[in-house]
Amino acid sequence: MSDDSRYEAVCSRDARFDGEFFFGVATTGIYCRPSCPATTPRRKNVRFFPTSAAAQGAGFRACRRCRPDAVPGSADWNARADAVGRAMRMIGDGVVDREGVSGLASRLGYSARQVQRQLTAELGAGPVALARAQRAHTARILLQTTPLRASEIAFAAGFSSVRQFNDTLREIYAATPTELRAARPEKSSLSGSAGAPGGVLGTNGGTNGAPAGVPLRLAYRGPYDTTQVFDYLARRALTGLEEMVGAPGARTYRRTLRLPHACAVVEVDERPGDGWLECRLRLTELRDLTTAIQRIRRLFDLDADPYAVAERLGSDAALAPLVAARPGLRSPGTADPHELALRAVLGQQVSVAAGRVLGDRLVAAYGKPLERPDGGLTRLFPRAEDLAGASLAELGMPESRRATLRTLATALADGTVRLDAGADRDRTEKELLGLRGIGPWTSGYIRMRALSDPDVLLESDVAVRAGARGAGAQPEDSEGWRPWRSYAMHHLWNAPRAGCPGV
Template identity: 70%
Template sequence: MDEATRYEAVAGRDARFDGVFFFAVETTGIYCRPSCPAVTPKRRNVRFFPTAAAAQGSGFRACRRCRPDAVPGSAEWNVRADVVGRAMRMIGDGVVDREGVPGLAVRLGYSTRQVQRQLTAEVGAGPIALARAQRAHTARVLLQTTGLPVTEIAFASGFASVRQFNDTVRQIYDRTPSELRAEAGAGGVRAPAGAGIPLRLAHRGPYAAREVFDLLAREQLPGVEETVGTTGSRTYRRTLRLPHGPGVAAVDERRHPVRPGPLAHTGWLEARIHLTDLRDLTTAVQRLRRLFDLDADPYAVDERLGADPRLAPLVAARP
């Protein structure tokens, strides 16, 4: 995709490209998703980035209106088998947080220099910057949707210290952790004891929740997974084998009305995660995202399947 096409998507506020690329505005110092509702900037002031981490690494802060870091990521990394695709999946799974860049390189079978070079060339950021962006996003979600103490959030997000957590949040969001929490009004919300960590798992709409839950119910493994409830309000539960101990996740099927505003093109699934160790939170979330295929682009799927003459009628009947 060339820059002219990207700018057309920005000018048209085309949500189909959210997560595919990001744009930053030189005059304001912020970066956005293509569907940002703000006034379209002049072309000469716009820079494009393949990932949020690349924009952050160039010194841009996340837009407060469109919250670009909240958009589901590109589904491309879930299917690619090359070194970049594998690296992106491993970083998402928390390998850099647990083993550092050398550990990632060993798993990939490349030198640290080769991994850095290939990631930077394709996604605009190295493994440390990508892991940092993921930690910051996890921290924002926890600050704005849970009542966990800030110290617990810092370590659950993968930060090595509270100071590193505070500095990163301020740099990326231009807010302190307390200010981020206050904006969402989540500071007084506390989950009941034993209820797990409540999270919203974002996806692009429309999302075929019923069909996904049907599939999981049919193929569930006894003792590992279970689906309870009636269609439309089911809860899927499963155990998770995580680096620091076992976990249990519960995800609700119930649909949530999409609110107007910059996130109108996305929805979410409500989840609760019980962990032995909070450091496994990011890993657990990424595994649930892959299980529920939450980074999939439904428009691209419809377009590709609809091009097949045998599948086109089925796609038209159930878009």
């Protein structure tokens, strides 16, 4: 986009571009999202930024009306496989907070100076500034949704000192922590501008009397096919690890999460708000909040750009009717890449139901019990380390597939195969294919879901071929579907007489 076309998006308050860019107003010193409902500023007073961190670095404060820090992420970061895209995915996962810039650079295979230079040149902000903006957003959420003291929130959000916490909030929001807490929206006022995607909710009660935890609004852009995503997750929910409660249309997906510092329980409601899904997080360790949010967003594919997907796939004559019939269809990722990879091996060449039975057995035999069960949630998925040397006899699988599961678990445990947010996708797929018992279908499925790659097509998949035949499409001639072939595959899976794969 040119700056002129960005300004046109601002003039029309086009929410499609929320998160894709930000604009600052020189006369007020405030930066906003493109859909901000405030009076449109004059073109000469507007500056554009690729990230909120860049706007903050230029001296602009976040708009209190449109909350530009709480928009969906750019779909570019999942679509891109270069160093900048990988860095952005890792920063979102909290790598800089946990390991510093040196840790981020090491994972990317570059020097810290190179990473700083590349991010600053393209995004207008380095890794520290990008992580700082994310910490500030986390702090605002905690201030406005929990009764924790400001000092506790400072360290939970990733700040190294209370002074740094106070200075950052004053710089970004032009408000003290006390003022931000006092400005939290009441539940009754969450409509119109106050209910902008990504805002916070009032406290809701937990399941079976459990604590409510941190209530969130997980923002997304464009239409969102909640039925497709919740059906997809419901068919694969493993006993003790996941559950789907409620009637279709008003379901709540619940699951346990293993996070860097501790475990957590997450709940996401099917019924959408005006551009968001309601979520509740019960964290054992608040320092995991940022990472938990990003992993849930990947699971539900909330940073997708359905407009770009529909434009590209809708131009294909065979796919156009499928795209029109399922607006907002998503390509679900995962909240735990290691878990997804191991479950992919369990589901090789079997039906959804059979793969689920094997998953239930694995969780029951090797999953770590929760200290306190939460409704139907009783266990965490077993770690790769716990499966690497296990017999797996409880699963009732052929020894060849049990050996494949152990081989993969060993590779994940010792780092031979990396599935973190910033992993090099081509390299990871090559490493997976080098493991005995893992072929193109399994490696591609892991790449699509564990690494959130939007451009995967499993051409050998039986259900894909059935959907393609029914639609009159040719997967072999799918170059025109790039870079959104994963979404094309979900459309083919959801086509009449197709059916989804077994994992």
